[in-house]
Amino acid sequence: MSEAATAAGAPTRAHRAGLFARSGGVLTLIFVGPFLLYVAAFLILPTLMLLATAFSGAHGFTWRYVGELDQAQTLIAFRNSIELSAASALVGLVIGALAAYFVMRPGMPRGLGSLVTTFSAVAANFAGVPLAFAFIATLGSLGVITVWLKSIGIDLYGAGFRLYSILGLVIVYAYFQVPLMIIVITPALEALRKQWREAAENLGASSVDYWRYVGLPILLPSLLSAYILLFGNAFSAYATPYAISSGIVALVPVEISNVLSGNVMLSPQTGAALAFGMILVMVAVMGLYALIARQVGRWARP
Amino acid sequence: MGYLEVEGVAKSFGPAKVLSDVSLALEEGEFVSLLGPSGCGKTTLLRIVAGFEEPDRGTVRLAGTEITAEPPAKRQMGMVFQAYSLFPNMTAEENIRFGLKVRRVDANEQAERAQELLELVGLMQHRGKYPHQLSGGQQQRVALARALAIRPLALLLDEPLSALDAKVRVQLREEIRRIQQETKVTTIFVTHDQEEALSISDRVVVMHQGQLSQVGTPAAIYGEPDNIFVARFVGAVAELPAEVVDGTEGIVELFGRKVRAARAQGMAAGTRIYFLLRPETVRVGPEGANGGLDGTIAGRTFFGALTSLRIELADGHGSVTTAMPSDQAGELTPGARVSVSWADDAPRILRRE
Ligand SMILES: Nc1ncnc2c1ncn2[C@@H]1O[C@H](COP(=O)(O)OP(=O)(O)O)[C@@H](O)[C@H]1O
Numbered sequence: 001m002s003e004a005a006t007a008a009g010a011p012t013r014a015h016r017a018g019l020f021a022r023s024g025g026v027l028t029l030i031f032v033g034p035f036l037l038y039v040a041a042f043l044i045l046p047t048l049m050l051l052a053t054a055f056s057g058a059h060g061f062t063w064r065y066v067g068e069l070d071q072a073q074t075l076i077a078f079r080n081s082i083e084l085s086a087a088s089a090l091v092g093l094v095i096g097a098l099a100a101y102f103v104m105r106p107g108m109p110r111g112l113g114s115l116v117t118t119f120s121a122v123a124a125n126f127a128g129v130p131l132a133f134a135f136i137a138t139l140g141s142l143g144v145i146t147v148w149l150k151s152i153g154i155d156l157y158g159a160g161f162r163l164y165s166i167l168g169l170v171i172v173y174a175y176f177q178v179p180l181m182i183i184v185i186t187p188a189l190e191a192l193r194k195q196w197r198e199a200a201e202n203l204g205a206s207s208v209d210y211w212r213y214v215g216l217p218i219l220l221p222s223l224l225s226a227y228i229l230l231f232g233n234a235f236s237a238y239a240t241p242y243a244i245s246s247g248i249v250a251l252v253p254v255e256i257s258n259v260l261s262g263n264v265m266l267s268p269q270t271g272a273a274l275a276f277g278m279i280l281v282m283v284a285v286m287g288l289y290a291l292i293a294r295q296v297g298r299w300a301r302p
Numbered sequence: 303m304g305y306l307e308v309e310g311v312a313k314s315f316g317p318a319k320v321l322s323d324v325s326l327a328l329e330e331g332e333f334v335s336l337l338g339p340s341g342c343g344k345t346t347l348l349r350i351v352a353g354f355e356e357p358d359r360g361t362v363r364l365a366g367t368e369i370t371a372e373p374p375a376k377r378q379m380g381m382v383f384q385a386y387s388l389f390p391n392m393t394a395e396e397n398i399r400f401g402l403k404v405r406r407v408d409a410n411e412q413a414e415r416a417q418e419l420l421e422l423v424g425l426m427q428h429r430g431k432y433p434h435q436l437s438g439g440q441q442q443r444v445a446l447a448r449a450l451a452i453r454p455l456a457l458l459l460d461e462p463l464s465a466l467d468a469k470v471r472v473q474l475r476e477e478i479r480r481i482q483q484e485t486k487v488t489t490i491f492v493t494h495d496q497e498e499a500l501s502i503s504d505r506v507v508v509m510h511q512g513q514l515s516q517v518g519t520p521a522a523i524y525g526e527p528d529n530i531f532v533a534r535f536v537g538a539v540a541e542l543p544a545e546v547v548d549g550t551e552g553i554v555e556l557f558g559r560k561v562r563a564a565r566a567q568g569m570a571a572g573t574r575i576y577f578l579l580r581p582e583t584v585r586v587g588p589e590g591a592n593g594g595l596d597g598t599i600a601g602r603t604f605f606g607a608l609t610s611l612r613i614e615l616a617d618g619h620g621s622v623t624t625a626m627p628s629d630q631a632g633e634l635t636p637g638a639r640v641s642v643s644w645a646d647d648a649p650r651i652l653r654r655e
């Protein structure tokens with residue numbers, strides 16, 4: 001019986017496979033084609049134009065603008081941007097992951113999870129001038145929390161705190177970094193199987209053993225890519241720091257805006273060179289990520 | 303006193319009563335299967351033994367010590383789950399060593415023990431593979447080895463074969479039995495597959511709606527079911543309604559005729575009973591043969607070595623299934639009129655409410 005079925009079924013299957021292969025090419029083109037076009041139009045083309053601008057002077061090709069990236073002021077902006085992004089990504093990563101974990105624990109009220117996810121989806125996108133003013137109104141030198149803390153004897157600004165400092169910006173950025181982390185890490189946490197935890201317990205593992213040998217190693221690839229996402233998110237933030245620090249803390253996106261709007265000087269080429277520098281930083285960060293991800297994700301590869 | 307004892311255990315989840323007053327004792331080194339339909343509470347009972355659930359009432363004792371309140375990590379029991387329980391970030395060998403590692407066992411000893419177990423389950427050449435690089439059957443072997451590595455006081459398996467395909471399932475269950483006999487570890491094996499339970503257990507516990515329906519050797523469970531649920535759940539059976547006529551001689555009335563049934567001896571006259579026939583005890587002869595029940599063959603199923611016939615009894619008296627060697631089933635095709643008979647001591651007799 002089964003032999004007959006196979007004999008009859010085989011050609012049909014082969015035929016179908018052929019059909020799919022052919023229509024597959026068309027389908028792929030229909031769905032992936034526009035995406036590739038989109039990428040070309042809005043990512044590759046602008047990048048090329050950016051490069052062209054960064055490397056062209058009055059008399060054609062020049063190293064001048066990219067060469068000027070090593071000026072002290074520019075280097076400080078890059079260092080600030082990288083430090084701020086690294087620190088705020090770390091804060092978002094740790095707080096966001098812990099928050100997502102505790103929200104998902106069994107025994108939490110029903111609906112809390114979706115409430116937190118919904119709030120996160122909104123908060124993660126609440127950046128820019130409104131967020132900056134919200135913080136100036138609370139943690140600014142005359143903000144309500146600052147004033148209230150002072151009234152009970154805690155003088156933030158007297159102790160050296162400034163909202164328009166790297167630390168201040170890390171706190172402000174947490175407002176969108178933590179929710180973004182919650183959104184991206186929740187699926188990874190949900191993918192941790194109950195059996196792994198129970199098998200570990202059954203074999204004599206403590207909670208610490210479980211997280212050290214099983215939970216965290218399994219999450220590590222997700223944590224790494226979340227970190228990169230948060231880093232990039234902070235690295236490219238512009239409106240928030242611009243509104244808060246109004247140039248007191250030098251950051252690359254703010255510098256770009258300065259040279260494009262003519263606040264200090266008008267030089268699209270310098271702006272393009274700065275943007276080129278940002279691309280180089282992201283490429284370096286992602287290269288590092290790829291190296292580490294290869295190591296920590298070894299077990300998931302076929 | 304048993305080695306692993308469950309006494310008076312009850313468990314509800316909210317309003318749903320999942321186990322009621324379950325008591326069970328295993329001898330040291332015994333292999334006991336929990337058999338029952340899905341949802342009858344097998345997993346819950348096993349999880350109570352493992353410590354993952356706390357019973358509402360009752361106790362669990364292991365080697366004379368009460369462990370009802372001990373956390374799973376302290377019980378020294380090895381558990382094998384249905385599937386996907388291996389740590390995906392560890393190789394087969396690292397999985398097996400895990401229990402020893404968290405016990406801070408010396409690395410050399412870990413390696414030796416892992417080697418022993420890899421050999422025991424025949425996976426030496428796959429020791430460096432990650433779970434997703436192993437087949438389902440290999441993964442379950444690793445899970446078994448991992449559970450045994452800690453030299454568990456008891457081995458608990460929750461439908462470890464149900465996610466595997468038929469051939470691997472049979473192979474692996476025989477291997478589980480072999481390994482259990484080599485290691486002599488006291489074992490509880492949960493399954494909903496009666497063939498699995500009957501083929502590898504010292505004793506089988508049939509569960510039904512949160513209670514133990516019958517506990518006995520595989521032969522007793524199959525051959526001497528205590529109640530109609532067990533008779534129906536374990537193996538095929540024809541149930542014919544009958545009534546005891548003479549308890550001393552063992553005579554019952556079946557569809558208006560008096561037949562001899564050895565097992566009806568000692569029952570009071572007038573007792574309503576089920577007259578139960580297992581397929582292999584049913585004989586098929588020509589229509590009208592002396593003492594048989596007449597009927598018509600209504601279905602025929604070929605199983606390779608055996609062929610099964612479903613015989614519709616005359617006058618709407620229900621149907622009987624028989625299984626016979628295929629080479630003897632030649633002329634017995636659907637539509638043929640036959641009579642069925644059996645030896646006097648073949649029918650099992652159960653009281654009918
Ligand atoms: N944690 C739980 N919460 C609520 N109900 C449960 C839980 N675990 C099991 N049950 C219910 O208890 C019954 C028995 O489940 P289980 O022990 O898994 O049965 P089995 O393993 O025999 O299929 C089922 O009806 C199941 O839905």
Ligand SMILES: [Mg+2]
Nearest residue numbers: 344345346461
């Ligand atoms: Mg179950």
